[in-house]
Ligand SMILES: Nc1ncnc2c1ncn2[C@@H]1O[C@H](COP(=O)(O)OP(=O)(O)OP(=O)(O)O)[C@@H](O)[C@H]1O
C-alpha cells in the first residue's frame with residue numbers, strides 16, 4: 148500500500164445562506180487511523196462530516212476518497228455514499244424495520260448482497276455486540292445505547308472505506324455511553340478508519356490517533372492527543388479545553 | 392356491565408314502543424319491512440352487491456396507485472418539477488371540491504359521449520370516477536403522512552447509499568402510510584358506501600337491483616335489505632379503523648417512534 152490517505156480534504160469552504168460555516172479546512176485521515184474532531188457547538192463538525200458524505204453541497208475546495216475527487220459534481224453520489232459509513236447523533240434506525248432488516252437493508256439494496264449472506268454477516272455482528280436475541284425486535288423496543296450500537300453495526304457491515312461518527316453518544320444517558328464507546332474501540336482494533344466528532348474528551352484521548360480542534364469553521368490545531376490535551380500550542384485550543 | 396346492558400335494553404324498548412305506536416306504523420312496516428319480499432329479493436340483491444364488491448376492489452387498487460403517484464409528485468422539490476407539482480395540486484383541489492355524484496355524471500356520461508373509446512359498461516366509468524374522486528383525498532392524506540416522517544430518516548437512508556427512489560419507496564412511504572393508517576381506513580370505509588353510486592349511471596348493482604324490485608312490488612323493503620348488506624360488509628372495516636385510531640392514539644401518548 149502507498150501512503151495515500153483514505154480521506155483528504157483541501158481548502159474546504161461551506162456557507163449557509165452566505166454565512167461561512169467552514170472556512171478552508173485541510174485535513175487528512177490515514178488508513179486504520181481514528182481522528183477525533185472536537186470543538187464548540189456550532190463550530191462546524193456536523194457540517195464537515197455531512198459534506199464528506201455529500202449530504203451537504205460544498206462551496207469550494209476538494210474532497211478525495213482514496214485519491215478520487217468525490218467533490219466533483221460528476222461523481223456518482225449514491226455509489227460514493229455507499230463507500231462511507233455514517234452514524235448520527237440519533238434517529239439513525241428505521242422504526243418500521245426490524246433490527247435485522249435495518250442492518251441488512253443497505254447490503255441488500257445498495258451492494259447487491261443476497262439476503263441470506265447479508266443476514267449471516269449481520270447476525271455475526273449482532274452476536275458480537277450481544278444482541279443476537281434482538282434480531283426481530285423493532286428499534287423502539289431498544290435502549291438508546293442498543294440503538295446506537297445497531298446503527299454502528301449497520302454502518303460497517305458493508306465494509307466502508309471510511310466511518311464517520313457524529314457525536315454518537317451525546318443523546319444517550321450517561322450509563323449507556325460506555326457500551327457504545329467500547330464498540331468504537333473495538334472497531335479501531337479491527338482496523339477501521341474513523342473520523343468522529345465528539346465531546347467525550349477522555350475517550351478521544353484514549354482512542355484517537357489524531358485530535359483536530361475546530362473553531363468557527365477553522366481548523367485551529369491538530370496533533371496527537373497528548374499534544375492537544377496536555378500541550379496545546381494555540382491559545383484558542385487551550386481556552387476551549389480549559390472548560391473541560 | 393349489567394347496568395349498561397339493562398339501560399340499553401330499556402332505551403331500545405322505549406324507542407320500539409314509541410315507533411310501533413305511531414299513527415302510520417302499520418303502513419311503514421308493510422312497505423319497508425316485509426320479510427317475504429326481503430327474502431325473495433335477497434338473491435338478486437346479492438348478485439348486485441357482487442358488482443359493488445368488484446367495483447370496490449378495482450377502485451381501491453386504482454386509488455392506491457394513483458394517489459401515491461400524486462402524493463409523490465407533490466413532494467418533489469426543485470424548479471424542474473414545477474409544472475408537474477402544479478398539475479397535481481390543481482387536480483387535488485378540483486376533485487376535492489366537486490361532489491362525487493357530479494364527477495360520476497361527467498365521467499360516466501361525458502367521456503363515452505366523446506366516442507373515443509369502445510363501448511364500456513357503466514360500472515367501468517363509475518370505477519374511474521370513484522378513483523378520480525378518492526385519489527384526491529387519499530393523496531392528501533398520504534402526503535401529510537410522508538411529510539410527517541422525520542427528515543433524519545431520509546438523511547439516514549441517503550447516507551447508506553440508497554437512491555432517492557429507494558428512499559421514497561422503502562423508507563418514507565411505508566412510514567408515512569403507517570402514520571396515517573386510521574385516516575386511510577376511514578376513506579376506505581366511505582368509499583365502500585360510495586360504490587353504491589355507480590347505480591346512477593345505470594350499472595345494475597345492489598342499489599339499482601333494489602330499485603328494480605321496488606318498482607315491481609311497490610315496496611321499499613329491498614332498499615332496507617341493501618342498506619343492511621352495506622352495513623354488514625363495512626362493519627369489520629369500521630371496527631378496524633377504530634382500532635387503528637385507538638392504537639395510534641395510545642402510541643402517541645407513550646411517545647412511540649412509529
Ligand atoms: N441547514 C442549515 N442551514 C443553515 N445553517 C446551518 C444549517 N446547518 C448548520 N447550520 C449552521 O452551521 C453552523 C455549524 O453547524 P454544525 O451543525 O456543523 O455545528 P457542530 O459543530 O456540529 O455543532 P454541535 O456540536 O452542536 O453538533 C451553525 O452555526 C449552524 O447554525
Ligand SMILES: [Mg+2]
Pocket residue numbers: 192193194313314344
Ligand atoms: Mg453536530
